[in-house]
Amino acid sequence: MIGLGRPLDQTTCSRADCRAAGRWRLDWRNPRIHSTDRVKIWLACNEHVDYLREFLSARDFPLTVRALEPCAQDSLGDQQ
Ligand SMILES: [Zn+2]
16 A cells, blocks of 8 residues: 555655655546546655556556646746
């Protein structure tokens, strides 16, 4: 079992017992229990991003993985 459901006010990896800083953000939801506007967010360190992504994709959960770049505002990017 891995520990799930840590709140996002932490910036550490969501993997159980990992204290590393989160470098990746995984937005996911469980279609069986979550409505379409309900998205859970995990953070992952470089070491565990693959583990968590596999954990979620193995369950066929809709999943988006993005690098967590606090200084980058690329998500706003309408710039040419
Ligand atoms: Zn980790």
